[in-house]
Amino acid sequence: MCTLTHFAMPAEAQIKSPHLLHTSAFNDHCPRFQVVPAGNSFFHIKETSTGRVRGFREDHNEACALARSLESKIELLASGCLR
Numbered sequence: 001m002c003t004l005t006h007f008a009m010p011a012e013a014q015i016k017s018p019h020l021l022h023t024s025a026f027n028d029h030c031p032r033f034q035v036v037p038a039g040n041s042f043f044h045i046k047e048t049s050t051g052r053v054r055g056f057r058e059d060h061n062e063a064c065a066l067a068r069s070l071e072s073k074i075e076l077l078a079s080g081c082l083r
Contacts, residue, residue: 030048032071032074033054033071034046038056042056042058045066055070
């Protein structure tokens with residue numbers, strides 16, 4: 001039975017580790033759209049701030065692609081690159 005105790009390190013060593021990924025920058029940005037199941041093989045793309053459905057797809061991968069597309073359009077509008 002493995003208890004993973006051989007991986008244990010003091011807390012100070014974990015903080016000073018050069019391999020530690022600091023995720024504070026990632027936590028500031030929460031997704032604006034969420035893909036939620038809405039039936040058999042059917043997915044809604046929901047805006048997280050309002051809860052409104054902004055699109056739908058039958059394929060999960062296509063729903064995720066649409067959510068990413070909507071997200072990138074909003075980011076481009078905010079930066080003034082999209083007219």
